[in-house]
Amino acid sequence: VSTRIAKSRVPMRKEPRQARSRATVEAIIEAGARVLGELGWAGFTTNTVADIAGVSIGSLYQYFPDKHSLIEAIRRRHFDDVLSVIRQSGEGTKPLSELVQDLVHGMIEVHGINPALHRVLLDEVPAYDGSRLPHGEFVSEYLDHYVKLVARCRNYERNAATEIVGQVLSSAVEGVIHNAARRGTLKSMELRQELIILVCSYLGASDHQ
Amino acid sequence: VSTRIAKSRVPMRKEPRQARSRATVEAIIEAGARVLGELGWAGFTTNTVADIAGVSIGSLYQYFPDKHSLIEAIRRRHFDDVLSVIRQSGEGTKPLSELVQDLVHGMIEVHGINPALHRVLLDEVPAYDGSRLPHGEFVSEYLDHYVKLVARCRNYERNAATEIVGQVLSSAVEGVIHNAARRGTLKSMELRQELIILVCSYLGASDHQ
């Protein structure tokens, strides 16, 4: 009688308990990823997603309190996939040239997962808090990967310069890969080769600056 | 390849013949660019643009049959501005290192024109025809600039390899600059320096492949 009734607002409105509902949630996220990749942010409407997922709009809102939280789930899943690929590359104590090869292969593979979705997630989807730099945790781990590589060339010393070089390197690679993804030339061997050259030559040159 | 961009087929319902009309059209495009840059694609509504332009919504539709054609006009104007800057750089017969410097400076300057608008135009605005490659004419002249530079290093010989290298180079530079624009570090001198190193080292390395 005494405690007040309150409405909670959590990322996922209801944890799916039964197998059926877990499948529903999966279907919704999957459909959301497809819609976002194929139709872009403009075509991403909750009703469309529910349709594609083959569930009613009500079911969608049973598990996701709003559009935002659905996007968040899609983002989380995609970036988890991406990071798991990235983490696998760069392990061990290989020679530098091999590391770069691994990196480039890894990055290309990563973007092969779902390039369109990746681009939409990074470019089109508006940040809800108005920040211009969303995906915080993702970006930092991602960047870290490059910074480590640069440090590797410089006796594992990390400083401001290393950070900048890492930044430049990562955005250059990103640029090349995104562009190739847009053109559908992501699997071209020449591209892969050129990218390796780009990275190696820059790593070599920026070393003695 | 570098001829002026041809007027496309869709655009104006009525060519503005009189001075007043031309001023109105100008005001609308200007307002559109401002709205797009400041509020992003999500905030770009025809009514808002008309408001900011200080004309009635009816007048806007007098000159632009739909939202798409307005965007097209804004895009055209912005990319014309961009190209005019690009054309100025790379002229003459300077030594290579100077050419690269010119290029990098030029590109950075170009993105300084209206970075927000540039980004929105490239990333947020959806392609109306579903094409993944909008800005066709713009991109080709833009790319050409890089290809010429690459050719310059290889006895002015243009072939498939040159094209690819040009492509990689341009997308790498684009990637770095856009990323910097997002972070607001476009004017940093270290960045500029690193970018020059990146281009130079790649040009040198890809030469002897």
Place this chain on the structure above:
Amino acid sequence: VSTRIAKSRVPMRKEPRQARSRATVEAIIEAGARVLGELGWAGFTTNTVADIAGVSIGSLYQYFPDKHSLIEAIRRRHFDDVLSVIRQSGEGTKPLSELVQDLVHGMIEVHGINPALHRVLLDEVPAYDGSRLPHGEFVSEYLDHYVKLVARCRNYERNAATEIVGQVLSSAVEGVIHNAARRGTLKSMELRQELIILVCSYLGASDHQ
């Protein structure tokens, strides 16, 4: 006139025969009353009620065919509580002034049971059948109480005039008490005093008309 309220025709899909069922129904009605009182009609959703009651939405619909019948049950229970308080006052052959005191005290006590619920039930809950006069049976017994009091002053003679005076008296008292409930001054002694004066003076004046 003052016979027990008859069970209406619509209400329970299934009469709870076993102890557990009765407990479930009790819990639902209790939860419904709490939700209605605390969150108002706007916050009264069947899912919320089921949640608070600690039963599944399915169980709720096992016992109540629709929202309306649940409201009806809540109403019935509350008004039964109210009437049982009212019945206790006014018994016996006390002097008039004491009777009025009893009445006023009783009415105020009644509204103290669950003032928020009372108000919501009377003011917010829409009449399902479009009638402007819900609570029919309740109101009549309630009114009867006042009519009896008026009759007491007039040699126990009941006629049209008595009815009208009873009506005026009851609605005046109701008005004062509801208003006080809204303002939270229900327990103020001055109010109680003024209310007694109001009733006494009106009873006295309307006598010699």
Place this chain on the structure above:
Amino acid sequence: VSTRIAKSRVPMRKEPRQARSRATVEAIIEAGARVLGELGWAGFTTNTVADIAGVSIGSLYQYFPDKHSLIEAIRRRHFDDVLSVIRQSGEGTKPLSELVQDLVHGMIEVHGINPALHRVLLDEVPAYDGSRLPHGEFVSEYLDHYVKLVARCRNYERNAATEIVGQVLSSAVEGVIHNAARRGTLKSMELRQELIILVCSYLGASDHQ
């Protein structure tokens, strides 16, 4: 180029300039009042109001930024009507009995304007700020009318007791009139007579307390 584009949020989105639009606004408010009175808060949907008004839902939102502001406009208009009637009564230096007659007549007339709307506005429509006491300005002027009357009986002396008596008096009269409105007996002469007796006797009695 420098000042930021802002979206304003004012009570009325757009001031109607032409005669046509003023008529539209009038029609919407009128329809809103009808819907609210006839269907209650539960039946008051923006689409229904637009339908009844014979305008499109878009037109409604052209002038009222949201449901709330429409309600506010309806409320304002109704209470203005009510207050203008109230202000007319109680003027001049008539004998007390005549003043009471004026008051009662005025109040009854006031509730005859649109009793259903009045009740819904007071009881059903939720307060947007969560306050339990909306209609602030209205209620205070309304109450003031009664307090003045009470003061008149007590050598025009206003104090805490006067306030309370005014409050009791006003809520009693309100209660009687609202109840009569619900029953459709607002125009009954007996009722009017009884109400006058109620007020007079209470004023007399509470005088010597």
Place this chain on the structure above:
DNA sequence: GATGAATGAGTATTCATTCAT
């Protein structure tokens, strides 16, 4: 019986576009 996943009609609100004045 009990559960809770699923449903979908209904609600507030936006915005590109038309057209009478």
Place this chain on the structure above:
DNA sequence: CATGAATGAATACTCATTCAT
């Protein structure tokens, strides 16, 4: 030509209710 009032399809989200497990 210019204006701005009017339109209505589309969108995010809610909640009473059903039904398979």
